[in-house]
Amino acid sequence: MTRIEALVSLNMVSDIGSIRLKKLLEYFHKPENILKASRDKLIAVSGIGEKIADKICFFKKDDLDKELALVKKHNLEIITQDDTDYPENLKNIPDPPIVLYVKGRLKVEDKFSLAIVGSRRASFYGLSSAENFAAELSGFGFTIISGMARGIDTYAHKGALKAAGRTIAVMGSGFKHIYPEENKEVAEEIAKRGAVISEFPIDAEPLKQNFPRRNRVISGLALGVLVVEA
Numbered sequence: 712m713t714r715i716e717a718l719v720s721l722n723m724v725s726d727i728g729s730i731r732l733k734k735l736l737e738y739f740h741k742p743e744n745i746l747k748a749s750r751d752k753l754i755a756v757s758g759i760g761e762k763i764a765d766k767i768c769f770f771k772k773d774d775l776d777k778e779l780a781l782v783k784k785h786n787l788e789i790i791t792q793d794d795t796d797y798p799e800n801l802k803n804i805p806d807p808p809i810v811l812y813v814k815g816r817l818k819v820e821d822k823f824s825l826a827i828v829g830s831r832r833a834s835f836y837g838l839s840s841a842e843n844f845a846a847e848l849s850g851f852g853f854t855i856i857s858g859m860a861r862g863i864d865t866y867a868h869k870g871a872l873k874a875a876g877r878t879i880a881v882m883g884s885g886f887k888h889i890y891p892e893e894n895k896e897v898a899e900e901i902a903k904r905g906a907v908i909s910e911f912p913i914d915a916e917p918l919k920q921n922f923p924r925r926n927r928v929i930s931g932l933a934l935g936v937l938v939v940e941a
Contacts, residue, residue: 749768806927814886821854827867837939
């Protein structure tokens with residue numbers, strides 16, 4: 712098993728996260744060693760209780776194989792913090808994602824990013840403001856970050872696309888469950904002009920607990936966050 716395969720596997724184990732992974736790596740040095748470790752050795756690591764140790768021990772290679780097949784099917788790239796494509800801004804948050812699934816392309820210039828977010832049930836004025844802000848900021852060379860949700864997020868992406876600028880959508884689900892469903896075409900357009908990214912395994916559904924995690928990535932990627940209407 713390669714390093715990236717091990718990291719994808721560990722990312723698929725719920726409740727690990729980058730903070731616990733860091734502790735595991737301090738103890739085992741390589742992600743491959745974590746998956747080979749005994750239950751007792753895993754429990755010896757601070758913050759790794761019996762429940763998480765069991766999840767690691769019971770992880771099946773078949774699940775990894777299925778995940779990698781889906782990566783190929785959806786034409787995705789997987790990047791880790793070891794890769795030069797991993798966003799520099801995101802490395803500076805306390806708990807950066809273990810891996811990122813990417814459709815499209817991340818670029819060095821995305822370091823100059825601003826997030827535009829807001830209400831899913833926005834007014835017409837809010838929607839048009841989000842679109843106009845995104846278009847104008849794109850003209851100044853900023854990459855527009857948002858969460859591809861209904862309302863303000865969608866119009867922020869559309870504003871950047873209309874201005875032929877770069878935009879990045881951060882999802883709170885896996886690529887098998889584009890959310891909201893009506894944004895599938897928008898997601899394709901974003902991938903052509905920027906990137907759609909997620910830290911969640913491909914079959915992860917858009918559960919409500921995923922969105923705070925998604926939001927930390929949005930703010931982590933951006934130099935600042937503009938809340939248009941909330």
